[in-house]
Amino acid sequence: MADPWQECMEYAVALARKAGEVVREALKEEISIMVKSSPADLVTVTDQKVEKMIISSVKEKYPSHSFIGEESVAAGECSTLTDNPTWIIDPIDGTTNFVHRFPFVAVSIGFVVNKKIEFGVVYSCVEDKMYTGRKGKGAFCNGQKLHVSGQEDITKSLLVTEMGSNREPETLKIILSNLERLLSIPVHGVRAVGTAAVNMCLVATGGADAYYEMGIHCWDMAGAGIIITEAGGVLLDVSGGPFDLMSRRIIAASSQALGERIAKELQIIPLQRDDATN
Secondary structure (H helix, E strand, O other): OOOOOHHHHHHHHHHHHHHHHHHHHHOOOOOOEEEOOOOOOEEEHHHHHHHHHHHHHHHHHOOOOEEEEHHHHHOOOOOOOOOOOEEEEEEEEOHHHHHHOOOOOEEEEEEEEOOEEEEEEEEEOOOOEEEEEEOOOEEEEOOEEOOOOOOOOHHHOEEEOOOOOOOOHHHHHHHHHHHHHHHOOOOOEEEOOOOHHHHHHHHHHOOOOEEEEEOOOHHHHHHHHHHHHHOOOEEEOOOOOEOOOOOOEEEEEOOHHHHHHHHHHOOOOOOOOOOOOO
16 A cells, blocks of 8 residues: 655655755854743744745645644644644754754654654754654665664663753753763763754664653654654653653653663653643
8 A cells, every 4th residue: 555644754855955945044144033931942033934934835735734833832823733644843943053053953844643653854954964754664864774773771872962941940950960860870971962853863873872851842852753763762751651742851762771771860850741721
């Protein structure tokens, strides 16, 4: 039987490339910045422009599909996940990087049907790396098949995480103490490139062994989540339980054993879910 979502995936790849061109062009101009939830949570005109372009293109081609987009949610739309085919879009993952011209900026598109991720596309624009993952069909970067490292021993692992944009002292305390606990196991190291999607793709390539973070959103995880699992990795909740796309927290690891070992060290930050109704 023909793959019912193959055409959607090819369209997503084409849109991500087009969005990447917009982002690269914008990097040559002066960037106008606005602040969202905290002085470290930024948005630019380019974020909004790229999201608008992707959503209007998809609406035209697939009028019955649903959307969850970072900037639409910031503007007050709900992020409720239904069984309907849903495009989950982060127009610029790594906006702070974009603002500073730190060269890791990604366009992320996840496609979810019946609340399950069917495919994901993450385009790291500055590096010109197109990461893709399709359920049951493997994960690739620029056409090359990806495999996680398979590392199970936390003392031999390189982790990736982010400090996030929340600057509340209590939250920072938990973030830093989690980092300290992991570093003192000890792990080989901890890295941060400033975009959840690229961090996760690095785990899919085997370049890092696991990624964890709390406080991110479904649009940060939907595109790269399936790239990890199709590369042989696992997604878990930070409690060690099953991963939940709307929970705003994740461990993406190269093995179940490593993911569960990281979960043992993490103190959990209380967060409002993406699909919480106010």
